[in-house]
Every structure is written in structure tokens, then in C-alpha cells.
Amino acid sequence: MRVGGSTGRRPGAGTIAALVVLATGALCMALVPHLPWLGQFPDAWTLPMSAWIDTWLTWFLNLIKPGARLLSAALAYPMGWTKALLLHTPWPLLVALVTALGWYVGGMRLALLGFAGFSFVVASGYWVESMNTLSLVAVSVPLALLLGGATGILANEVPRVKSSVQTVMDVMQTVPTFAYLTPLLLLFGFGPVVGLIASAIYAAPPMARNVMLGLERIETDIKEAAIMSGGNRMQQLFLIEIPSAATQIMVGVNQSLMAALSMVIIAAVIGGFNDIGWEVLLTMRKAQFGDALLAGLVIVAFAIVIDRNSAGMARQQARHSRRITLAIIAVGAFVAVLAWLYLPAAGQLKLLVPVADWVDGRLTVFVRANGAALDSIKNTAMFYGLLPLRIGLDGAVLPFTWGFQWTGWMSAALLAASAAIGGVIAFQGRVAAGLLVPILAGMVETGIAELPWPFVLIGAGAVGWVAGGRRLALFAVLMLAAVLLSGLWEKALWSLYLSGAAVLTCAILGGAIGLICALSPLAWRVVQPVCDMLQTIPLFVFLIPVLMFFQIGEFSAFLAIILYAIVPMIRYTRHGLVSTPPDLIEAAVSSGATTWQTMREVRAPYAAPTILLGLNQTILYAFAMLVIAALIGTTGLGQSIFVALGQADVGLGITSGAAMAILALVADRLVQGFAAERRRALGL
Structure with a gap:
């Protein structure tokens, strides 16, 4: 289908579409002063969808709330156990485990990355908050992998539900993450379990998509060999096809890990949990940007270490020496004993707090010294860019902002100039492009929000x-x-x-x-x-x-x-x-x-x-x-x-x-x- 002008004397699709849009815009511009409902949709014509959905969903959620609260109580146990395990594991041993994993998966480079990342977390003073966040991720990711993996296998095995599964995943990908939290809050109550469940739901689609993609890409001869082996369908699937798709599935694990970490941070808004996400939100609200930046960098350190290690696991490559891996763990255990005897707990090591305070102080000095320049940048972008796009030149061009008042004659001149420019472009054979010029001019004059x-x-x-x-x-x-x-x-x-x-x-x-x-x-x-x-x-x-x-x-x-x-x-x-x-x-x-x-x-x-x-x-x-x-x-x-x-x-x-x-x-x-x-x- 052609997007441009016309072929011969017959107008193309782009030309016809542009003519229709231009005519509609001209009619609206002419009739809105006389028919205000064309400009603003009357409230009387709207449907109380929010009230309907609220009534129905509240009834439904209250119906299943006892089961949800039971699930919430059940999930609190593994989350509590994981949190206790992470908090009571000596920090040198945990740093060593991450370093050893990095060495085994990717060699010296990943080992140094893991060591540097978790050492930064220790030095930040946010070790307890970080382990609380990590405990949520550690419990939510297996749930997400189980849910996403089962969904992907179901879609692969039952072709009739495949399109429905893909549609649901498309919707889940586009629905804002905070929208998940409202019904979950009613179901599971206030607290960290909401973040755990929301994280598992949000992180499941990447796993499902990659399982589906991995199983689809298995070569035909492998599938035929599985059938020829005489095994039943479950044996073919779990013994041959899924191992063959392991690389793609591990990509899904990587994406699920990152999605879960991102969602856990977002869920801190309502969780009130003593985790790193809540610390970021709290320090931002207090305008303690040095502390907020430090806590944010802790999240970045977690994200980079988790991403690189899980991505390394997804690649098919030779692993590094197990002896060195075990030696790193042994060194960590030895240092952990020393730490238990002589060194303070990780939560008491606030080596980077003075740095955060220094950043906060320097930022305050910088903003005070350059406040006029920063305000000028912001106001210039707002007055000459964002505001005209939002409410149009007619509403944005004022003596206070531009130094003069926009008038009806200016609107007419703008539209006339755009029509002339569009006519020149259309005369050169690009009719659709020429028609777009007055359309865009009218949108700028009116404003997108208007x-x-x-x-x-x-x-x-x-x-x-x-x-x-x-x-x-x-x-x-x-x-x-x-x-x-x-x-x-x-x-x-x-x-x-x-x-x-x-x-x-x-x-x-x-x-x-x-x-x-x-x-x-x-x-x-x-x-x-x-x-x-x-x-x-x-x-x-x-x-x-x-x-x-x-x-x-x-x-x-x-x-x-x-x-x-x-x-x-x-x-x-x-x-x-x-x-x-x-x-x-x-x-x-x-x-x-x-x-x-x-x-x-x-x-x-x-x-x-x-x-x-x-x-x-x-x-x-x-x-x-x-x-x-x-x-x-x-x-x-x-x-x-x-x-x-x-x-x-x-x-x-x-x-x-x-x-x-x-x-x-x-x-x-x-x-x-x-x-x-x-x-x-x-x-x-």
C-alpha cells in the first residue's frame, strides 16, 4: 500500500487519508465556536466505566480475598526465610559467592564486576535494605519463571490458545505497572507481599515469550529425532526440546530477573518495606539527593551484576575453573570468620555516607550558584517547546512568555503560510506530504491536549x-x-x-x-x-x-x-x-x-x-x-x-x-x- 502521493491520476492512500484529515480539521476549527461539544466531549455522554469496574471488581476481589490472604500468608514464610538467610549470611561470604559465580560464568571480568558491585553495596551502608530487596527478588523470580514457563509450554502445546496468550502478554506489557498494584493492594493488603506478587506477575511474560520462541526455533530434525526415539510427548518435550531451547530460555530468565528487580523497586511505593526502593523514595521526598543518588546507585549495582551474570549463563560457552571458584568461596568463608570476630556488621559500614553528604552539599552550592541558568533552561523548554505543543500557540504565546500576544490574524497567517508551503510541495508531486504541512500547522496552533x-x-x-x-x-x-x-x-x-x-x-x-x-x-x-x-x-x-x-x-x-x-x-x-x-x-x-x-x-x-x-x-x-x-x-x-x-x-x-x-x-x-x-x- 502506497503512503506517498499518487500513481498517475489516481490518488494514493496517503493522499486520500491526508485530505480526509485536513477536511475534518478545517470543519472542527470552523464549527467548534458554534458547537462546543466538538472541542470537548460532554460529560453527559460518557459512561461510568470506572464505577462499573469498581463495583464488579470489588465484589469479585472480596469474593476471592480469603484465598488471596491465605496465599499471602503462605508466601510470607519463604520470603521471611530468604530474608533471614541473606541478613544472617556474613557479608564477606555473600560477596565471595557473587564473585565466585562471576568467575565461573564469565571469568576475571565478571568476577571483578561482582566483587566491585557488592563491595559498593557493603560500603554504602544500605546492606540491610539491599538484602530485603534481594529477598523479594529471590522469591518472586522462581514464581515468575514457573508461571511464565508453564504459560509458554501451554501455548506451544495447544496452538488454539497461543494467540490468546500473546494478546494477554501484549496487554501486560503495555498496562502500566502501577495499575497492577491497585487490585493487588485490595486482595493482599499493605506490605511487601504485594510487591512480591506484583513482581512475579510482571516478570512472567518475558519468560513465557522466550520459552515460546525457543520451542518454535527448534530445528525440524531435532523434533523428528525426538519422535523417532519412541518417547511420549512429555519425554520429547522435557528431555529433548526444552534442553535444545535452553539458550533462548536463559535469555528469558535474564529478562525476568531484570523485570522483577524493577517491579520490586516500584512496589516500594505502597509496600512501606525497609528495602532499597523505599529508601530511594523516602530520600527523594526529603530532597536528600546525595542519599537518594547513593541508594539509586546501589540499585544500579544490583541490576548490572544480576544482568551480566544471568546473561553470561544464557551464553553457550565453556565455564571457568571450579577449583578457583571453590577457592574464592573458601577465602570468603575465612574472611567471614574474621568479620564475625573483629569487623563490624555490613549495616554499620557507612563508608560512602560522607560522600553522599558531600554530593548533597556540592549540589546545593551548584544549584544556588546556577539556579538562574537552570531555570532559564527549564523555562525556555517549557515556554517555547512543551507549552505550545500542549495548549497551542494560541494559548502559549503571551506577553509573559514570548513578549507579545498571539492573535487571530497570526493564526490565519500561520495557516495561510502552511497552505502555501504545502501547495509547493504538492506541486512537486508529493501530494500527501504537502497536505501534511497545514495539518501539522493546525495541530501546533491548537495544541495536542486541546x-x-x-x-x-x-x-x-x-x-x-x-x-x-x-x-x-x-x-x-x-x-x-x-x-x-x-x-x-x-x-x-x-x-x-x-x-x-x-x-x-x-x-x-x-x-x-x-x-x-x-x-x-x-x-x-x-x-x-x-x-x-x-x-x-x-x-x-x-x-x-x-x-x-x-x-x-x-x-x-x-x-x-x-x-x-x-x-x-x-x-x-x-x-x-x-x-x-x-x-x-x-x-x-x-x-x-x-x-x-x-x-x-x-x-x-x-x-x-x-x-x-x-x-x-x-x-x-x-x-x-x-x-x-x-x-x-x-x-x-x-x-x-x-x-x-x-x-x-x-x-x-x-x-x-x-x-x-x-x-x-x-x-x-x-x-x-x-x-x-x-x-x-x-x-x-
């Missing part, structure tokens, strides 16, 4: 039709209509604005960095470890650096989203550009094309599907971080989820989480549609 709802619905349907046909168009319209009827439309548009602004910034900045890394191997060697580190940091931690310099507010949320969501754009852009087949590049070079001509005419078109997949991941990351950013003062659907969490309002929490998931799913399907279209165009 767009008329018919324009948004028809616009989403038009984009869906171009990307994937009628089915995708209908999906986009019906999903957004559900948000409209729920009464959360205004908050949804606000969330769409902030995540859209962050994604646009990530696309421009991340695409540029990816391009530079594709052209320069040296640049990629510098950028790659930064990307690796950013991908292992739990969501919570991204709030700390932006709060340190820009305090609570919308701009800080915007920066936090960018920090988290930019990595996929960098990676996929660079990967797509360096993966161009050599014969295509040789043909371009032999024809006399320069490096930039080859990049623009050959590499970029071939890399487009991969870059679009990176954009898709960036969108999902942005929506995931948007909810976490609600902790630092943003509004929108994220704020509704937190309000529901504080009031134990299951209906509002589920409805707001579902609305957020709908926005992410629609964006995901639209980008995937364009990526599939580009793959078809390239014959891939």
Missing part, C-alpha cells in the same frame, strides 16, 4: 488505514473511542502530548546519535556501554538526576522519559544502518555516490523497517516511564493511577491503566503497520 475529539479519532483511523488497511483503522478508532467514552479523554490527550514530545525528541536525538555510531565505530564504542548501563537501570532511578537539577515538574518528567526511552532509538538506528547488504553499498559506490548519498539513498531506505521498530520500542518505553514520572508532579493518566492507588479505587486504577495501555497499543500497531509496509516494499 485537539477536537473527532479530529483525533478520524486522524488515527486515517493513519491506521494507510499503515495497515481497514482492520487497523477500525482497531484504532474503536480503541480510542473507548477512552473517549470512559471520561478520561482530557487526561489521555495530556499523556499523549508529553509522551509524544519525548518520543519526538528521542527520534531526533537518538536517530542522530545512531547515525553517528553507524558512521564511526569509535563513537559506538563510547556510546554502547552508556546504552548498556541505561538499559539495566530500573525506571525509578531515572527520576533522581533530573530532580537533582530541575526539581519537581513537567520538564523533569520530560527529561526522565527521554533518558529511559532513547536507547532503543539509538540501537535500532545504528543496527539498521550498518546491516545494509554489502552488494547494495558496492553498487552505490561504483556508481559514484558519496558517503552521504549512499547513506541517504541506500542505507536509510533499507534500514527504515528496523528504525521504525526502534521507534516502536521507544514509544512503549515512553509510556512505561510516563507513569513513573507521575511521582514527580505530572498530571494525566499517570496521576489518575496514583490517585487510585492512594484511595484503593480499583475502578479508576484499572480504567486509567487500560486507557494508558490503549494509547500504547494503538501507537504500537500503527508503527508496526508502517514497518511491515516498508518490509514489503523492500521485498524482505
Whole structure:
């Protein structure tokens, strides 16, 4: 399906879609002053979905609450045992065990990483809090692996449920993590068990996906050999197929571990548990950013050590000497005896606390000395970028912000200029691109959060039709209509604005960095470890650096989203550009094309599907971080989820989480549609 202009005299799909959207926008702009309901959906037309869901779910959850509380009490035992084991294990022995595991899995490099990481935790003074967090992870991950593994095997063995399982996992991936906590809080009560169960639920889908993928990729001759061996289906599955898929399954273990660690930190918001996540939240609320940064770095140390060791286990490679592994453990046990006799407990070793205090003091001095510059950066971004995107030039251009007042004549001039520019582009044969110019100008003049709802619905349907046909168009319209009827439309548009602004910034900045890394191997060697580190940091931690310099507010949320969501754009852009087949590049070079001509005419078109997949991941990351950013003062659907969490309002929490998931799913399907279209165009 063509996205561009027309073929001959017959207009293409992109042209027709752009004409429909432009006509809808013009009608809305003309009629909204006379028909206000076109601009703001009347409350009388909405459905009390939150109340309905709250009534039904409260009844259902109260019905199963006795069983849930029994499960909660049962899970408290292994969690208590694990916590006691970790807290009473001498810290030198635990550091030695992690170091020995690193040596056995990856040699000296991983051994030093494990030693440095856990030594940092000891020196931080947060050993007790860290072991409490680790105990939650240690109990939740086996539950997640069991649940995810069983789900993946079920989907592989019963093809009829496979599509349903994939749909459920897609929804779980897009529903904000905090939305899980509201019903779980009602079921299991306040405390660490909620974090444990939420962590297990959140960490199960990566395991299920990788089990399914691993079993699907088993070579046909291996399956035939299993059948020829004469074993029954269970023997074939557990003795041959699952061991053959072990590498992919271990990737699922790695992803589940990281997801569980991230969710345990998030669950600290309601757990009130003396863990490292609660310490981060508490110090941030007190504006003790030195301590918050130290606690956040403890989480980063855990994440990096766990990630590297579990990733090393997933790789098929020779393990290192068991004798040295046992020797490291023996040294740790010897030091543990000395520590028991002479050294203080790990919780009393606060070697880095003075460093945190120094950072806090230096930060205070820096902010006081450069407060005007920091405020200038924030205000410039808000007044000249974010605010116009949110409420439009008509509302954002004021004497206080821009030095003059936006008038109706300016709106008319802007639209006329955009129409003229679009006409020139259309005259050159790119009709759809020319029509997009006045559409975008109208959106900037109005503001994303102020767009008329018919324009948004028809616009989403038009984009869906171009990307994937009628089915995708209908999906986009019906999903957004559900948000409209729920009464959360205004908050949804606000969330769409902030995540859209962050994604646009990530696309421009991340695409540029990816391009530079594709052209320069040296640049990629510098950028790659930064990307690796950013991908292992739990969501919570991204709030700390932006709060340190820009305090609570919308701009800080915007920066936090960018920090988290930019990595996929960098990676996929660079990967797509360096993966161009050599014969295509040789043909371009032999024809006399320069490096930039080859990049623009050959590499970029071939890399487009991969870059679009990176954009898709960036969108999902942005929506995931948007909810976490609600902790630092943003509004929108994220704020509704937190309000529901504080009031134990299951209906509002589920409805707001579902609305957020709908926005992410629609964006995901639209980008995937364009990526599939580009793959078809390239014959891939």
C-alpha cells in the first residue's frame, strides 16, 4: 500500500487519508465556536466505566480475598526465610559467592564486576535494605519463571490458545505497572507481599515469550529425532526440546530477573518495606539527593551484576575453573570468620555516607550558584517547546512568555503560510506530504491536549488505514473511542502530548546519535556501554538526576522519559544502518555516490523497517516511564493511577491503566503497520 502521493491520476492512500484529515480539521476549527461539544466531549455522554469496574471488581476481589490472604500468608514464610538467610549470611561470604559465580560464568571480568558491585553495596551502608530487596527478588523470580514457563509450554502445546496468550502478554506489557498494584493492594493488603506478587506477575511474560520462541526455533530434525526415539510427548518435550531451547530460555530468565528487580523497586511505593526502593523514595521526598543518588546507585549495582551474570549463563560457552571458584568461596568463608570476630556488621559500614553528604552539599552550592541558568533552561523548554505543543500557540504565546500576544490574524497567517508551503510541495508531486504541512500547522496552533475529539479519532483511523488497511483503522478508532467514552479523554490527550514530545525528541536525538555510531565505530564504542548501563537501570532511578537539577515538574518528567526511552532509538538506528547488504553499498559506490548519498539513498531506505521498530520500542518505553514520572508532579493518566492507588479505587486504577495501555497499543500497531509496509516494499 502506497503512503506517498499518487500513481498517475489516481490518488494514493496517503493522499486520500491526508485530505480526509485536513477536511475534518478545517470543519472542527470552523464549527467548534458554534458547537462546543466538538472541542470537548460532554460529560453527559460518557459512561461510568470506572464505577462499573469498581463495583464488579470489588465484589469479585472480596469474593476471592480469603484465598488471596491465605496465599499471602503462605508466601510470607519463604520470603521471611530468604530474608533471614541473606541478613544472617556474613557479608564477606555473600560477596565471595557473587564473585565466585562471576568467575565461573564469565571469568576475571565478571568476577571483578561482582566483587566491585557488592563491595559498593557493603560500603554504602544500605546492606540491610539491599538484602530485603534481594529477598523479594529471590522469591518472586522462581514464581515468575514457573508461571511464565508453564504459560509458554501451554501455548506451544495447544496452538488454539497461543494467540490468546500473546494478546494477554501484549496487554501486560503495555498496562502500566502501577495499575497492577491497585487490585493487588485490595486482595493482599499493605506490605511487601504485594510487591512480591506484583513482581512475579510482571516478570512472567518475558519468560513465557522466550520459552515460546525457543520451542518454535527448534530445528525440524531435532523434533523428528525426538519422535523417532519412541518417547511420549512429555519425554520429547522435557528431555529433548526444552534442553535444545535452553539458550533462548536463559535469555528469558535474564529478562525476568531484570523485570522483577524493577517491579520490586516500584512496589516500594505502597509496600512501606525497609528495602532499597523505599529508601530511594523516602530520600527523594526529603530532597536528600546525595542519599537518594547513593541508594539509586546501589540499585544500579544490583541490576548490572544480576544482568551480566544471568546473561553470561544464557551464553553457550565453556565455564571457568571450579577449583578457583571453590577457592574464592573458601577465602570468603575465612574472611567471614574474621568479620564475625573483629569487623563490624555490613549495616554499620557507612563508608560512602560522607560522600553522599558531600554530593548533597556540592549540589546545593551548584544549584544556588546556577539556579538562574537552570531555570532559564527549564523555562525556555517549557515556554517555547512543551507549552505550545500542549495548549497551542494560541494559548502559549503571551506577553509573559514570548513578549507579545498571539492573535487571530497570526493564526490565519500561520495557516495561510502552511497552505502555501504545502501547495509547493504538492506541486512537486508529493501530494500527501504537502497536505501534511497545514495539518501539522493546525495541530501546533491548537495544541495536542486541546485537539477536537473527532479530529483525533478520524486522524488515527486515517493513519491506521494507510499503515495497515481497514482492520487497523477500525482497531484504532474503536480503541480510542473507548477512552473517549470512559471520561478520561482530557487526561489521555495530556499523556499523549508529553509522551509524544519525548518520543519526538528521542527520534531526533537518538536517530542522530545512531547515525553517528553507524558512521564511526569509535563513537559506538563510547556510546554502547552508556546504552548498556541505561538499559539495566530500573525506571525509578531515572527520576533522581533530573530532580537533582530541575526539581519537581513537567520538564523533569520530560527529561526522565527521554533518558529511559532513547536507547532503543539509538540501537535500532545504528543496527539498521550498518546491516545494509554489502552488494547494495558496492553498487552505490561504483556508481559514484558519496558517503552521504549512499547513506541517504541506500542505507536509510533499507534500514527504515528496523528504525521504525526502534521507534516502536521507544514509544512503549515512553509510556512505561510516563507513569513513573507521575511521582514527580505530572498530571494525566499517570496521576489518575496514583490517585487510585492512594484511595484503593480499583475502578479508576484499572480504567486509567487500560486507557494508558490503549494509547500504547494503538501507537504500537500503527508503527508496526508502517514497518511491515516498508518490509514489503523492500521485498524482505
